[in-house]
Amino acid sequence: MKKRLKVLSFVLSAVLLASCSVSESKADSSKSGESTAASTGKADYKYGKIDIPGRDGALCGAPIYIAYENGYFADEGFDVNLISADFETRKIGLNNGSIPIVNGDFQFFPSIENGIDVKVVDGLHEGCIKFAVRPDSDIKTVQDLKGKKIGVDEIGGTPHQVASLWLENAGISADPAKGEVTFLPYSDGNLEFEALSKGEIDVAALWDPLGSIHEKAGDVKIIFDLGTDTYFKDHFCCFLYASTKVLNENPDEVAALLRAYRKAQEWIYENPEKSVDIIVNKKYASIEDKELAVDLVKSYGYPSADKHNDSWDGRVESDVKYFVDGLHKIGYLKTDPEEFSKKIYQKVDVK
DSSP states (O other): OHHHHHHHHHHHHHHHHHHHHHHHHHHHHHHTTOOHHHHTTOOOOTTOEEEEEOOSOOGGGHHHHHHHHTTHHHHTTOEEEEEOOOHHHHHHHHHHTSSOEEEEOTTHHHHHHTTOOEEEEEEEESOOEEEEEOTTOOOOSGGGGTTOEEEESSTTSHHHHHHHHHHHHTTOOOOGGGTSSEEEEOSSHHHHHHHHHHTSOSEEEEETTHHHHHHHHTSOEEEEETTTSTTTTTSOSEEEEEEHHHHHHOHHHHHHHHHHHHHHHHHHHHOHHHHHHHHHHTTSSOOSOHHHHHHHHHHTOOOOGGGSSTTHHHHHHHHHHHHHHHHHHTTSOOSOHHHHHHHHBOOOOOO
16 A cells, blocks of 8 residues: 555656646746747648748837737748848848748838839838937928938938938938938947937937937937828838739738738737737837837827728828839839839738
8 A cells, every 4th residue: 555655646746747847838938939829839830931020129010029929920820930131131032032021111112123023012000210319409300401410220221211202302312422411320229329419410210119218208309200290191101012922922821921910900909008018028129118109009000900991902002102103203213103103012812
């Protein structure tokens, strides 16, 4: 009897230890940043492993972060690896199909005209870029920027293109050869803000949340807000671009990706506070003021489920044409606007 009790005690101890080991393993998995579906053991992915640029620290990358963390990419058949990628890396990846989809503004339009083989397939959100000056700066309007130095994250990136349109529409050339303004690239937004503080640049074109954080702290004045400027407001700041190679070879893959993005947009609309908690806790964007972050996320115009209706694609196509016309007007595009708009937009059957 004693021997049997010892054996039974040993077996029970082994079972309990095994249970603890499994629980700890699951807990560790949930902390590792895996998507919901991935962490619950979903090992088979219809479309396999893909890279998606989603490590740039911008608050407006929320749909990527939420689609990843809530398991929407996994649910649609993707084992997603979120990567850091500059503008050139994104273009190359889209062109050869190694990156199936990216988010970006109309900064891709001139590259498409020059041969990069990608299509606009959806709209992502509005707003998300601000231009800041020092509190004691005399710069108040776009007309005050002539002869000034403007910091951007990269030449050819979204803040650079936005600034170029803003300047050119006001009659100030953004062409560096003409010397009316100078653009200086900074790989990190904090370095850009530091350069502004030291007087090395006159204006900092910043992704959210940096501009808004420093505005609230009184460190800067905002002279331009993409979400409220007359020319840009109520238009998509960022579109989704798909590799034409992937579109041609596997259109269902692109449709599945768009479903994941749209689920994320709708969830953000319904749950802005929870979205910010995920973004901050997982360190996708550096912002401690969650109330400010929620206000910013709400300002980006993420659609509710009923907005993803039959008129949604028409709105995306219309905004593509809007910015094609604008870039053509200032000489950044040479192709006929009507022809070019039809070339770069492709409707995807998402359902």
